[in-house]
Amino acid sequence: MKAYFGRRYTLSASHRLHAETLSGEENRAVYGKCNNPHGHGHNYVVEVLVGGDVDADTGMVMNMVALDETVRGQVMERFDHTNLNLDPVFHNQVPTTENLCRAVFALLKDALPAGELEYVRVEETENNFFEYCRQ
């Protein structure tokens, strides 16, 4: 019987939205205060949903300790209390929360059992969030 298990994690990081392909003026027009030269930060909430059969012995889709361990190893240790612009995954793309969401999905998808990751949602503030779902 397929069910879904979700978990929310918090990470704090800084970023600056600046596209190398745009002029300074264009960057300021597109990104506004997110383009300020020295960057700024957020307390991001990363919500992870995994899906699978409920194990008959444990009643669980996935052991939460194992999920926590994977998220800690793949996502928290990499991004928490860092400057996102300096991470290799953002060398060629702007660290918008859309792109962070996609990067987190890719990291977790490869580390979790095949087919289990359903979506990654990243909340940048209480009022805006982004989701990347299994294709």
Next chain:
Amino acid sequence: MIFLTRRATFSASHYYWNEAWTAEKNEQVFGRCANRNGHGHNYTLEVTVAGEPDPVTGFVVDLKWLKDVMEQEVMAAYDHRHLNLEVAEFAKTIPTTENIAIAIWNRMEPAVNGAGGARLSRVRVYETPEIFAEYRGEA
């Protein structure tokens, strides 16, 4: 298609224990949740139904009706109860958040789908603000 969600909260106690396992294995797999004296949560339940708005009322379902169904089918049985000891479906099934979501779906589905309008689409149960499980039926 419109998806409409109603939220409600209930408080209940539970423990995780597989009778087929040794105490040692239960403690190893379930950790603090295996404490046989139990512990409790303030659960948040989200019930989502899917359908088209009625051309006259503009409602997918009447929210008061949905609240009453949730009260009768779920809250009356779960709220301020010990799930393992007082709720029939958990006599032999461990009341993990996953199994609670499935059990609530099974309680809600006949009433919602039997009403002939909207269909039950999703049941999500938050055990804490950071932990939740979801069931979308067999489909």
